[in-house]
Amino acid sequence: MKQEPQTTLIDGNEVSGRIRDTLREAVVRLRTDGVTPRLATVRMGDDGTSKTYVSMKQRACSDLGIQSEHHEVDTDEPSATLLDRIEELNADPDVDGIVVQRPLPVHINERDAFRRIDPEKDVDGFHPENVGRLVTGDPRFKPCTPHGIQRLLSAYDIETDGRDAVVVGRSNVVGRPTANLLLQRAPGSNATVTVCHSRTTDLAQKTRGADIVVAATGVPELIDAEMLSAGAVVVDVGINRVDTAARDEPQFVGDVDFESASQKARAITPVPGGVGPMTIAMLLYNTVKAAGLRADVSVDLP
Numbered sequence: 312m313k314q315e316p317q318t319t320l321i322d323g324n325e326v327s328g329r330i331r332d333t334l335r336e337a338v339v340r341l342r343t344d345g346v347t348p349r350l351a352t353v354r355m356g357d358d359g360t361s362k363t364y365v366s367m368k369q370r371a372c373s374d375l376g377i378q379s380e381h382h383e384v385d386t387d388e389p390s391a392t393l394l395d396r397i398e399e400l401n402a403d404p405d406v407d408g409i410v411v412q413r414p415l416p417v418h419i420n421e422r423d424a425f426r427r428i429d430p431e432k433d434v435d436g437f438h439p440e441n442v443g444r445l446v447t448g449d450p451r452f453k454p455c456t457p458h459g460i461q462r463l464l465s466a467y468d469i470e471t472d473g474r475d476a477v478v479v480g481r482s483n484v485v486g487r488p489t490a491n492l493l494l495q496r497a498p499g500s501n502a503t504v505t506v507c508h509s510r511t512t513d514l515a516q517k518t519r520g521a522d523i524v525v526a527a528t529g530v531p532e533l534i535d536a537e538m539l540s541a542g543a544v545v546v547d548v549g550i551n552r553v554d555t556a557a558r559d560e561p562q563f564v565g566d567v568d569f570e571s572a573s574q575k576a577r578a579i580t581p582v583p584g585g586v587g588p589m590t591i592a593m594l595l596y597n598t599v600k601a602a603g604l605r606a607d608v609s610v611d612l613p
């Protein structure tokens with residue numbers, strides 16, 4: 312098989328860069344009004360990559376003129392310590408957005424942690440109030456990865472209205488909110504959405520019927536060309552670490568077999584350089600939005 316010349320590589324670095332440029336201007340205007348957005352990140356546990364993601368978020372903030380602060384909670388602490396820390400950040404008038412980085416240690420109930428965040432500072436969009444608002448068509452903070460996916464599609468003029476979208480994966484952080492977002496009665500949404508998961512009887516039959524496939528399963532290279540119709544749009548949310556003996560640095564593969572899928576797709580996101588950078592851009596977006604809402608100052612968001 313040779314690569315179809317018309318296959319578009321969806322460039323998340325470029326699209327997220329443009330969004331960040333617009334946000335930078337919004338931050339300048341907010342600061343002129345005396346409002347400086349501030350993001351607080353909280354991390355607990357031994358997960359090595361989550362440290363990397365937190366520092367990427369900090370760097371992205373400072374690049375935009377957004378203030379940030381980071382809190383480490385010892386892995387062995389009881390959940391009360393984490394919940395108290397969240398309460399302190401809720402009460403801190405300088406903090407606009409709070410991110411409790413996942414994954415949390417096994418003895419911590421993630422649900423309890425997300426529920427403790429002030430919904431007006433919940434820039435991940437994980438609090439049940441914000442989930443409920445999204446599901447009922449009145450979103451406050453759209454979850455970052457789903458929102459990023461929606462922005463990528465619109466940046467490449469990929470029509471969603473009336474199209475068949477198949478979301479593979481039903482997690483609370485990606486699969487479900489992506490399905491909800493694509494289902495909204497709104498521009499950039501209005502898709503006919505099917506959500507598939509590990510118990511789906513015939514996954515390939517579902518994905519073959521899709522105009523847009525969003526892969527968010529955590530199974531490396533699960534989706535290949537055989538599972539796609541010619542001309543499908545493929546969005547790969549997977550970040551699966553593969554340890555190769557040959558290299559010191561970790562390598563990442565998506566939930567899509569890029570090699571084969573890119574020969575059949577009309578457009579496809581790479582890993583890295585696809586959805587990942589969009590997640591951070593939309594976190595910045597929500598932080599700027601949160602600051603504007605809390606200060607009751609209107610902001611022009613991209």
Ligand SMILES: Nc1nc(=O)c2c([nH]1)NC[C@@H]1CN(c3ccc(C(=O)N[C@@H](CCC(=O)O)C(=O)O)cc3)C=[N+]21
Nearest residue numbers: 364410411412413414435455583584585587588590591
């Ligand atoms: N409460 C919470 N909110 C999150 O949003 C959250 C989280 N927990 N836990 C971990 C995941 C993961 N995540 C990523 C963000 C950016 C990239 C990203 O920018 N990736 C680059 C590569 C970055 C690199 O490693 O150099 C890319 O795909 O091109 C990836 C993954 C946010 N997460």
